Amino acid sequence: MSAQLLLSPTAMAVCVFSILLVPLAGTGLALINSGLGRSRSAAHTLMASLCVMAVAAVAYFICGFAWQGFSGLPSYAATVRGRPWGWISTGHFFLRDVAFNGSGASLAAWFGMLSAGLAALIPIGSGAERWRLRACCASTVLLAAWTFPLFAHWVWGGGWLAELGANCGLGQGFLDAGGSGTIQAVGGLTALSIAWILGPRRGKYAAGNMPAAIPGHNAVFVLFGCLLALVGWTGLNSAGSILFMGVGPGRLALIGINTLLAAAMGALAAAGMTLTRFGKPDASLTANGWISGLVASSAGCAFITPGAAALIGLVGGGLAARSVEWLESRLGVDDPGGAVSVHAVGGLWGVMAVGFFAHFPAGANLNGSRQWVAQLVGVATLLGFVFPLTYGLNCLLNRFYPYRVEPEGERQGLDLYELGAGAYPEFITHTDEFTLG
Amino acid sequence: MKLAGFLLLAAGWAIVVAAVALFSATALGTGFTLAGMGVELLGLILVVRAHIQRRGQSA
Numbered sequence: 001m002s003a004q005l006l007l008s009p010t011a012m013a014v015c016v017f018s019i020l021l022v023p024l025a026g027t028g029l030a031l032i033n034s035g036l037g038r039s040r041s042a043a044h045t046l047m048a049s050l051c052v053m054a055v056a057a058v059a060y061f062i063c064g065f066a067w068q069g070f071s072g073l074p075s076y077a078a079t080v081r082g083r084p085w086g087w088i089s090t091g092h093f094f095l096r097d098v099a100f101n102g103s104g105a106s107l108a109a110w111f112g113m114l115s116a117g118l119a120a121l122i123p124i125g126s127g128a129e130r131w132r133l134r135a136c137c138a139s140t141v142l143l144a145a146w147t148f149p150l151f152a153h154w155v156w157g158g159g160w161l162a163e164l165g166a167n168c169g170l171g172q173g174f175l176d177a178g179g180s181g182t183i184q185a186v187g188g189l190t191a192l193s194i195a196w197i198l199g200p201r202r203g204k205y206a207a208g209n210m211p212a213a214i215p216g217h218n219a220v221f222v223l224f225g226c227l228l229a230l231v232g233w234t235g236l237n238s239a240g241s242i243l244f245m246g247v248g249p250g251r252l253a254l255i256g257i258n259t260l261l262a263a264a265m266g267a268l269a270a271a272g273m274t275l276t277r278f279g280k281p282d283a284s285l286t287a288n289g290w291i292s293g294l295v296a297s298s299a300g301c302a303f304i305t306p307g308a309a310a311l312i313g314l315v316g317g318g319l320a321a322r323s324v325e326w327l328e329s330r331l332g333v334d335d336p337g338g339a340v341s342v343h344a345v346g347g348l349w350g351v352m353a354v355g356f357f358a359h360f361p362a363g364a365n366l367n368g369s370r371q372w373v374a375q376l377v378g379v380a381t382l383l384g385f386v387f388p389l390t391y392g393l394n395c396l397l398n399r400f401y402p403y404r405v406e407p408e409g410e411r412q413g414l415d416l417y418e419l420g421a422g423a424y425p426e427f428i429t430h431t432d433e434f435t436l437g
Numbered sequence: 438m439k440l441a442g443f444l445l446l447a448a449g450w451a452i453v454v455a456a457v458a459l460f461s462a463t464a465l466g467t468g469f470t471l472a473g474m475g476v477e478l479l480g481l482i483l484v485v486r487a488h489i490q491r492r493g494q495s496a
Binding site for chain 1: 443446447448450451453454457459461462466467470471473474477480481485488489
């Protein structure tokens with residue numbers, strides 16, 4: 001879609017309405033992250049979510065969209081075998097070259113600002129209860145001003161991944177309508193970097209490297225967050241499909257059904273697995289399965305059948321439930337919110353699933369149907385470029401500006417230590433001594 | 438070991454990009470893309486093992 005091209009009034013109205021729903025995805029994630037942590041850091045997690053959204057919006061406004069750009073806007077490109085491979089946009093800082101007249105670029109800038117915030121919310125889940133608020137905001141600057149926009153340019157801004165179809169004959173090029181890779185996997189891989197840099201919470205691996213169970217404090221937050229996230233994700237997938245895939249409003253019913261089905265099957269898969277293993281369904285893992293289904297649905301929501309969406313959600317939910325346990329017990333990754341399993345694993349699965357299940361309208365140039373290779377190149381880029389980049393940048397920042405809170409802060413809880421007041425002042429807040437017996 | 442793992446991740450990505458740039462949609466290009474993914478997988482295993490060892494030493 002050209003940046004100068006105005007959307008039809010119907011498409012613009014639907015797109016604007018869809019973008020208005022996107023903040024509910026962030027609200028849902030914030031509630032889930034807060035509910036899965038302990039009560040003594042509940043307010044801190046929500047405060048961090050709010051601050052991260054704010055910092056991401058400002059950073060993206062200053063330079064994020066200038067790096068990301070939009071299909072049709074000029075970009076720096078390397079010429080390979082006579083074909084341009086766009087690697088970064090040449091836009092102006094502070095959105096100075098965006099025409100606010102209903103153009104695709106203006107809506108992409110708004111959508112991107114919310115997407116950057118959503119990606120930045122994900123690592124809060126893995127760093128909960130030990131990540132300093134100021135360090136969290138500083139890390140968000142790196143993500144929203146550089147890592148996210150760079151990859152988003154390659155996928156949504158007419159960059160080299162999006163052009164793999166035209167340049168290399170790989171299907172339609174790398175497809176990621178709602179951001180399974182661009183938002184979720186980028187955020188999830190950053191979450192893994194943060195979990196490794198911070199190390200586990202105090203007391204998590206105290207007894208002979210066996211992980212101690214530290215249950216979340218509010219299952220109601222977590223499950224209500226899931227319901228809010230569904231609304232937000234429907235908006236995210238619809239707006240992304242219209243803006244970056246050129247999908248007409250006529251396919252929005254399909255996108256909505258696919259999103260809901262994937263979430264439903266993800267939750268049922270996780271609930272079924274935990275019911276089989278433990279005799280009762282586990283609320284937090286079921287919530288993780290629901291979100292993982294949503295995450296996996298995003299990439300191909302406009303190009304898959306409802307049956308395929310259900311299968312993608314089923315696998316996504318199952319993968320999330322298994323990998324939460326695997327990461328915690330085998331790999332020693334302390335991820336209170338399940339961010340790595342849900343967003344990185346689910347996101348990478350969603351990206352690859354497009355290659356296996358996507359159906360394109362009759363007459364579309366299929367370029368030998370090597371769509372799965374294009375998707376594989378996207379996965380390789382996320383693992384081989386984005387992951388080392390985000391890990392390296394956060395390691396570097398951690399050297400100069402330590403991420404982890406002092407041991408005393410962790411013992412007290414981040415609410416009292418960093419904010420000066422607890423989330424539930426009229427209730428008793430449990431200390432480490434209570435948790436560890 | 439961690440550095441070696443991240444270098445392998447980046448090297449695998451470079452192989453994948455070179456494969457699609459030089460061979461486009463051919464069987465050879467697909468083969469090199471899969472080989473690049475294999476290198477990335479090795480790198481990921483090294484990085485994960487490095488972090489498990491570090492945790493074991495600090496525990």
